[in-house]
Amino acid sequence: MSTPNATTIAELLGSDSPTNWGKWGTDDEVGSLNYLDAAAVLRGVAAVATGEVFTLQIPIGDPEHPDPVWPGRTPAVRTQLMDEGFFIRGEEPEPSDGHHWADDKIEMYTQGSTQYDALAHYWYDGKVWNGKPAETTVGALQHASVLPIAERGVVGRGVLIDVARARGVDALAPGEQITLDELLAVASAQGTTIAPRDILLVRTGWIGSYYRTTSDEFYRDWNEPGLVYSRDLVDWFHTTEIPNLVTDTIANELSFYPGGIQLPLHCALMRNLGVAFTEMCQLDDLAAACAADRRWEFLYTAAPLKITGASGAPVNPIAIR
Ligand code: UVW
Numbered sequence: 001m002s003t004p005n006a007t008t009i010a011e012l013l014g015s016d017s018p019t020n021w022g023k024w025g026t027d028d029e030v031g032s033l034n035y036l037d038a039a040a041v042l043r044g045v046a047a048v049a050t051g052e053v054f055t056l057q058i059p060i061g062d063p064e065h066p067d068p069v070w071p072g073r074t075p076a077v078r079t080q081l082m083d084e085g086f087f088i089r090g091e092e093p094e095p096s097d098g099h100h101w102a103d104d105k106i107e108m109y110t111q112g113s114t115q116y117d118a119l120a121h122y123w124y125d126g127k128v129w130n131g132k133p134a135e136t137t138v139g140a141l142q143h144a145s146v147l148p149i150a151e152r153g154v155v156g157r158g159v160l161i162d163v164a165r166a167r168g169v170d171a172l173a174p175g176e177q178i179t180l181d182e183l184l185a186v187a188s189a190q191g192t193t194i195a196p197r198d199i200l201l202v203r204t205g206w207i208g209s210y211y212r213t214t215s216d217e218f219y220r221d222w223n224e225p226g227l228v229y230s231r232d233l234v235d236w237f238h239t240t241e242i243p244n245l246v247t248d249t250i251a252n253e254l255s256f257y258p259g260g261i262q263l264p265l266h267c268a269l270m271r272n273l274g275v276a277f278t279e280m281c282q283l284d285d286l287a288a289a290c291a292a293d294r295r296w297e298f299l300y301t302a303a304p305l306k307i308t309g310a311s312g313a314p315v316n317p318i319a320i321r
Pocket residue numbers: 070111117122250251252279
């Protein structure tokens with residue numbers, strides 16, 4: 001069990017934290033996404049009622065709002081490499097057939113926008129998802145990179161639990177915690193059943209707040225609000241067979257704990273249970289539509305970019321109500 005006053009992830013989680021290692025074979029790289037079988041896909045399709053479509057990605061490379069990133073990372077930089085200006089300035093020879101074109105490139109962290117984490121993105125005790133050695137991450141993720149998630153795709157029934165709306169705020173404040181009890185109470189107040197194998201979307205309003213404030217304000221006293229570690233929460237994810245946690249924060253959970261512990265749910269859910277993490281989704285418009293007709297279930301679909309060996313990859317998930 002967990003050690004009181006823990007200062008490491010191993011102490012906090014204890015030696016009996018549940019795992020799904022080996023459940024889908026020793027070489028599995030997509031973990032709890034295996035729960036999204038054909039029946040789960042059809043349950044998602046059955047949740048579509050009105051046909052409204054919501055894209056959940058935040059913009060990449062918006063010069064007005066540099067992409068929000070975990071401190072220490074830098075926002076994406078899009079560079080224009082070719083456009084009409086090159087012809088106007090005589091820097092590009094005129095093609096004989098009259099065609100002109102535009103080209104550009106992006107330099108960015110693979111974790112630097114709305115993104116899927118690879119299951120081997122975060123670990124403790126020298127082992128990543130499914131018990132593979134942490135040395136498999138050296139140079140590139142040889143096991144459980146984002147590529148197998150990208151190749152598989154993610155489709156299922158999504159449910160949105162709108163904690164910010166339930167609290168009557170635009171966004172939770174830094175360091176505010178969401179417990180399992182609150183998550184289930186909000187679901188109940190919404191009249192939403194979180195069924196086994198549902199893709200869980202939790203709204204804090206946090207990323208939406210980035211676009212309404214200054215960078216200084218957003219990054220001040222950095223401690224993202226979100227789900228807080230408890231053994232009950234981990235057991236609930238385990239028994240409810242949640243395949244995918246989707247939130248509107250940069251790292252999907254409360255950032256920091258006493259004792260210097262950072263992001264323990266990355267370890268308890270992603271590394272141990274194989275729950276896929278989708279981070280930095282813009283959920284505000286979807287939430288408004290859900291609140292308008294009090295229907296928080298939908299078809300959720302996503303496929304991150306296929307980047308070999310990467311610890312994450314950008315994605316533009318789609319929710320269809
Ligand atoms: C960190 O790794 C700090 O967070 P994320 O999962 O958002 O990349």
